[in-house]
Amino acid sequence: MIGKIKTQDKVEITKEAYFMGDIKIKNISVEDGAYFKGSIELDKEPHRKTALAGKSTTIATTQPINAPKTPTAKEADKEY
């Protein structure tokens, strides 16, 4: 699949998938070995109740893609 995905649902990309494109989502599942090239933007905006009620959108197009606390210091044996 080549395109764009925008959804409030979870996107799952399996290792059998071939996906190139841009994704805007809240959550994503990607299996190791999935053939994926693209970008992910997390939808960090809080959603209103109407959106959480189950309405989701998935948009797929065939447009071409133009994509461009503190750790312990002792774990690093040596800084060079």
Place this chain on the structure above:
Amino acid sequence: MVASSEPGNGYSNTGPSLADYTSMVLQMYLETLEQSSMAQLLDVGTVSEENIMYFAQRVKRFHVCDMFLRLNRNQRKGLPTKKVCEHLDYEPHSFDGINLWDFIDHLNDNEAAKLVKHCHTLLKPKGMMIVISFEEQSAPSQINSFIVQDRYRLTFRLQNHLDLPCYYRSNRILTDMLSEFASVKSFIYRNGVREFLCKRD
């Protein structure tokens, strides 16, 4: 100057298992990237759900192009290695950060140098890149993903589907290879991981 190195036949079968560790370089890298609300980050793989969620939460847009898979596929098809870098067909100055991980360990000197140079053009001025390379005696027996856990903890996950050559390089050769960049910080860990954080001027 890049000295020649012979490819290993995969990693040594007697290599020790990898111990998790807290990445000092990852912390410095992310603390810098998180200062911008518009940061664009490129990861050359391997792709993992954990890393996608981890980095995508910290930058505006997280780009993924799994070069490990592409190199693996090229090798299975008998295609020249040089073709693999053509997949990074982004515009110059596109990224604030590049996660190169240990990908250069799987390229010969010529192709590794080309990749590093290409990454230099892909970075914006002041953009940063993480490069990791294993010491030969500590390298695992098979290809592993670097998986970011909470904070800056890195664990490893075996990638059985990947069968790639390995090239071991001295610190001097690696730093020569990265000489086009300004060096920000380098660390070597007890588990044999060497981390380099470098920056485009």
